[in-house]
Amino acid sequence: MSNDIFVLIEHRDGKVSENAYELLGKARSLAAAAGGSVTALVLGQGVGNMASSLGAANKVLAVEGDSVAQFTPTGYVNALTPIVETGNPLLTLVPNTAVGIDVAAGLSAALKLPLASYAIGIEIADGLPSIVCQTLGGKINTEVGFTVGRGIVAVNGGAFAADDGRIEGQPLVETLSASGDAAGVVFKRFIEPESGDVDITKEDILISVGRGIEEKDNIELAEELAEAMGGAVCASRPVVDAGWLPKSRQVGKSGQTVKPKLYVAVGISGAPEHLEGMRDAELVIAINSDASAPIFGAAHYGVVGDLFDILPALTEKIGEAG
Amino acid sequence: MNIVVLVKQVPDLAEEFEVNSDGTELDEDCLSWVLNEFDDHALEEALHLKEETGGSVTVLAPGFEGVEDVLFTCLAKGASKVVKVGDFDVSPDSHSIAAVMAKALGEIAHDVVLTGVQSVADLDGQVGPLLGANLGIPHVSVVTHVSINSAAKTATINQEYAGGVLGEFEVSLPAVLGIQAARELPRYAPVSRVRQLMKTETIDEVACDVGMGGGLVVKKMSPPEVVGHAEMIEGDEDEVSEKIVAILGDAGLINK
Numbered sequence: 001m002s003n004d005i006f007v008l009i010e011h012r013d014g015k016v017s018e019n020a021y022e023l024l025g026k027a028r029s030l031a032a033a034a035g036g037s038v039t040a041l042v043l044g045q046g047v048g049n050m051a052s053s054l055g056a057a058n059k060v061l062a063v064e065g066d067s068v069a070q071f072t073p074t075g076y077v078n079a080l081t082p083i084v085e086t087g088n089p090l091l092t093l094v095p096n097t098a099v100g101i102d103v104a105a106g107l108s109a110a111l112k113l114p115l116a117s118y119a120i121g122i123e124i125a126d127g128l129p130s131i132v133c134q135t136l137g138g139k140i141n142t143e144v145g146f147t148v149g150r151g152i153v154a155v156n157g158g159a160f161a162a163d164d165g166r167i168e169g170q171p172l173v174e175t176l177s178a179s180g181d182a183a184g185v186v187f188k189r190f191i192e193p194e195s196g197d198v199d200i201t202k203e204d205i206l207i208s209v210g211r212g213i214e215e216k217d218n219i220e221l222a223e224e225l226a227e228a229m230g231g232a233v234c235a236s237r238p239v240v241d242a243g244w245l246p247k248s249r250q251v252g253k254s255g256q257t258v259k260p261k262l263y264v265a266v267g268i269s270g271a272p273e274h275l276e277g278m279r280d281a282e283l284v285i286a287i288n289s290d291a292s293a294p295i296f297g298a299a300h301y302g303v304v305g306d307l308f309d310i311l312p313a314l315t316e317k318i319g320e321a322g
Numbered sequence: 323m324n325i326v327v328l329v330k331q332v333p334d335l336a337e338e339f340e341v342n343s344d345g346t347e348l349d350e351d352c353l354s355w356v357l358n359e360f361d362d363h364a365l366e367e368a369l370h371l372k373e374e375t376g377g378s379v380t381v382l383a384p385g386f387e388g389v390e391d392v393l394f395t396c397l398a399k400g401a402s403k404v405v406k407v408g409d410f411d412v413s414p415d416s417h418s419i420a421a422v423m424a425k426a427l428g429e430i431a432h433d434v435v436l437t438g439v440q441s442v443a444d445l446d447g448q449v450g451p452l453l454g455a456n457l458g459i460p461h462v463s464v465v466t467h468v469s470i471n472s473a474a475k476t477a478t479i480n481q482e483y484a485g486g487v488l489g490e491f492e493v494s495l496p497a498v499l500g501i502q503a504a505r506e507l508p509r510y511a512p513v514s515r516v517r518q519l520m521k522t523e524t525i526d527e528v529a530c531d532v533g534m535g536g537g538l539v540v541k542k543m544s545p546p547e548v549v550g551h552a553e554m555i556e557g558d559e560d561e562v563s564e565k566i567v568a569i570l571g572d573a574g575l576i577n578k
């Protein structure tokens with residue numbers, strides 16, 4: 001049993017992902033509070049090279065082998081299970097992403113360790129971790145502890161500052177060969193998304209529509225406002241899944257990350273996965289009929305009302321002003 | 323091809339949530355239950371797979387409030403058979419659901435198991451990968467495309483990452499797939515059809531011990547204390563629009 005904090009480092013094409021720095025920064029303060037150290041777990045081939053950008057960790061465990069050359073849930077879980085079992089850390093932090101979801105659950109089941117997901121806050125008091133999880137679409141925060149006093153935490157993107165973990169250095173590197181295999185899952189290839197007609201990451205003004213827009217034909221209301229303001233239209237995931245706008249216009253966790261000067265969120269509830277893609281916009285105005293929609297927590301200005309009344313009126317007033 | 327879909331009912335986010343007096347549970351009297359939207363996508367994808375490969379779609383749901391409505395809705399959408407698993411007093415956590423489903427699947431043939439990638443009620447991880455791990459079969463989450471290869475020995479699937487990048491994998495069957503989005507929007511089941519099926523069809527039941535839970539202790543539930551809550555703009559649509567124009571003008575985003 002140790003008071004160490006283990007961190008799963010997500011990476012692609014030899015580059016450490018942003019979420020890894022967010023986790024490492026938090027891990028440092030948790031390790032200090034618990035009196036342990038931070039171990040970064042990096043799985044792949046030749047991954048020891050990444051150690052110099054992982055200076056926030058006291059130690060980098062480079063786990064190498066064919067079964068982890070590319071991410072697969074089975075390969076990662078089989079390689080990590082004995083490592084987490086032996087190290088028995090106070091906390092194992094994984095990102096709550098496509099990579100982390102399967103790893104966290106796989107480790108929890110294999111090691112009978114509790115798992116707290118959607119974490120946005122972690123504290124340690126008297127040696128015991130306490131985790132705040134974002135639940136119910138961001139409408140309720142649920143604070144939990146572990147019955148056995150230690151466990152696995154899947155952390156939401158953007159919960160902690162990446163700058164705290166982006167530290168150059170020469171941590172101790174230990175190389176292990178991966179145990180187990182990638183039984184039953186074979187990685188084939190990456191498929192890059194098609195680029196769209198408009199690059200929403202380069203637009204200063206975005207009018208973003210959500211499921212509240214109700215149907216494809218209504219997107220025109222947002223197009224008209226965007227045109228009056230010299231901006232572009234983007235959307236939440238359900239609008240894209242419905243085929244009303246192309247994938248290249250999707251903002252969020254599985255879409256684009258945008259930082260426009262103005263982001264007008266129309267009929268968007270503000271689910272955590274959406275906020276991940278727009279929380280750094282300079283000015284956010286939200287229009288929603290539900291006064292308790294979480295988007296109002298992420299906006300600078302809010303209007304509680306019906307978008308079908310407000311959009312046309314706003315387009316008209318902007319036209320008059322311009 | 324035996325296709326199994328796991329679904330569950332979750333609190334409707336359109337409702338106001340209230341926390342009970344000791345602050346550790348939602349007041350269930352204020353909740354209305356709806357089918358988890360990602361499970362609806364899993365069912366939709368399963369129905370397409372059934373059309374392509376033949377076979378059947380069996381839908382399993384944990385037994386607690388609202389389960390009948392959800393399962394009859396699945397039948398109305400085209401499921402071949404629906405099964406209620408276990409009997410819970412309160413909405414069960416992901417570890418408990420995965421445990422009862424693993425037991426139920428000991429007796430129910432499954433070449434592939436589809437479920438929603440997550441639900442708004444998840445706290446202790448997601449059901450799909452926990453079930454895969456319990457059964458000792460491969461699990462992949464955040465899946466957007468499923469095609470079953472010849473002889474149903476493997477499936478080719480896409481896992482979605484940030485920016486819309488996809489990873490293509492070949493997965494040995496049986497496997498558990500956490501579906502993010504079906505190839506088409508989930509179909510709609512007319513209420514009249516659901517009502518009719520309630521009279522003519524039955525729900526199968528599998529009795530199971532309801533397990534030990536996931537090892538979390540809930541200390542407190544509360545609406546988030548948002549530091550930077552939006553400044554609210556009041557008025558009718560014209561007043562609101564004028565105020566927004568003024569704000570945009572001050573920010574130099576439009577000409578005043």
Ligand SMILES: Cc1cc2nc3c(=O)[nH]c(=O)nc-3n(C[C@H](O)[C@H](O)[C@H](O)COP(=O)(O)OP(=O)(O)OC[C@H]3O[C@@H](n4cnc5c(N)ncnc54)[C@H](O)[C@@H]3O)c2cc1C
Pocket residue numbers: 209210211212213235236237238239250251252253254255256266267268269270271272273274277287288289290293305306307308439440464502
């Ligand atoms: C792994 C994963 C990745 C994801 N990635 C993304 C992502 O990249 N981007 C993304 O957006 N989502 C993503 N999601 C989905 C996310 O969880 C939510 O389901 C989604 O963001 C909800 O979209 P929405 O706000 O448009 O719809 P809803 O949550 O349904 O909200 C609609 C809103 O419209 C309001 N409304 C309705 N009618 C009106 C009206 N007439 N006037 C004003 N307001 C009205 C309602 O009050 C409500 O708040 C992801 C989910 C998962 C599991």
